[in-house]
Amino acid sequence: MDFKTVLDNLYAARSTRHLANDPLSFCHRFVAPEDREIAGLVASCLAYGNVKIILRNLETVFAALGPSPRRFVERFELEEGLRLFAGFKHRFNDGRDLCALLLAARTMIEEADTIGDFFLGCHDPHAEDITSSLTEFSAAILAFDYAPVFGSDAIPADSYFPFFFPSPASGSACKRLCMYLRWMVRPADGIDLGVWKGVSPGQLVIPVDAHIRRICRSLGFTKRKQADWRMAREITAALRQLDPADPVKYDFPLCHLGISEGCDGTVQPLCRQCPVVELCGAGAP
Structure with a gap:
């Protein structure tokens, strides 16, 4: 599957359990x-x-x-x-x-x-x-x-x-x-x-925390190492290619791969169930 299909499916799978956290x-x-x-x-x-x-x-x-x-x-x-x-x-x-x-x-x-x-x-x-x-x-x-x-x-x-x-x-x-x-x-x-x-919504810029920084680097949305405004705009530009009108719709589900689902960027059994694993360079520095 392509990035848009995978991330749209991830967006559709958001849950109240994630919201509570x-x-x-x-x-x-x-x-x-x-x-x-x-x-x-x-x-x-x-x-x-x-x-x-x-x-x-x-x-x-x-x-x-x-x-x-x-x-x-x-x-x-x-x-x-x-x-x-x-x-x-x-x-x-x-x-x-x-x-x-x-x-x-x-x-x-x-x-x-x-x-x-x-x-x-x-x-x-x-x-x-x-x-x-x-x-x-x-x-x-x-x-x-x-x-x-x-x-x-x-x-x-x-x-x-x-x-x-x-x-x-x-x-x-x-x-x-x-x-x-x-x-x-x-x-x-x-x-x-x-x-x-x-x-x-098309003007929004993604909030870059430690989870978004790591996950979006692994997904290839940015090569920058520092979580700064340039990284935030670079990731947003990549997401805008998938949904120009609403690029940061993907922020919540991507972030909660880390916050709620336990992704820490290392290769582990959890990765086998991860919905973005086929696109992800897990363990990327």
Whole structure:
């Protein structure tokens, strides 16, 4: 079989078991689009590191956000937030960073009503992909006033809040932001949500994590070794050959070959049951 047939079959085989093992599952707890986009921002920003720890820490955050993340953000008061999340820690990020994130979300909806509309204010619908849009989006958010959180005009050097909003301009793969955009932009298909209507799915760039980096190298979609923005665009260009209108539809099923199915890139009995084994150079460095 060819690449498109294999990957389309893989896409069709996505399961709720995979979703339950993914930060995106937190968005599915809510029905209203305005809740889902807030939930998605929070869940994607913290989606780095061990998946079990990610899900555990997100449970803590969402317990505090309550039944409507949008309402929580609209009513967010910094002093209360700093008390509420005083002991929060997720790897590099602490309670201050989380409060700055919630303040950023509140600022976006105050300025544009929704995060989606704020992003559209940064978006070039005629560009090949989201490179320039994401660059402007991150820059705009980092330019908000965070002095009430950090006690200084500039975000202090010991804060990892800027880690939430990397930029393609720096060469970053921007994995978590690309993942957030995939969740929001791709049509609702039982996994992704189709919340934002003003961005073409064909402009999305694949989120490159360790699984996508390794699997897509083994599939020959990129020869680059570094998981950077160039790799993300190179993989996306290869996938665009298979589905020009929706290239990142393959991200979730490919990623969960690693996250949920245990693929670690070595030749093992598991490979015999792998749906992409006939296309894969398993164990490629």
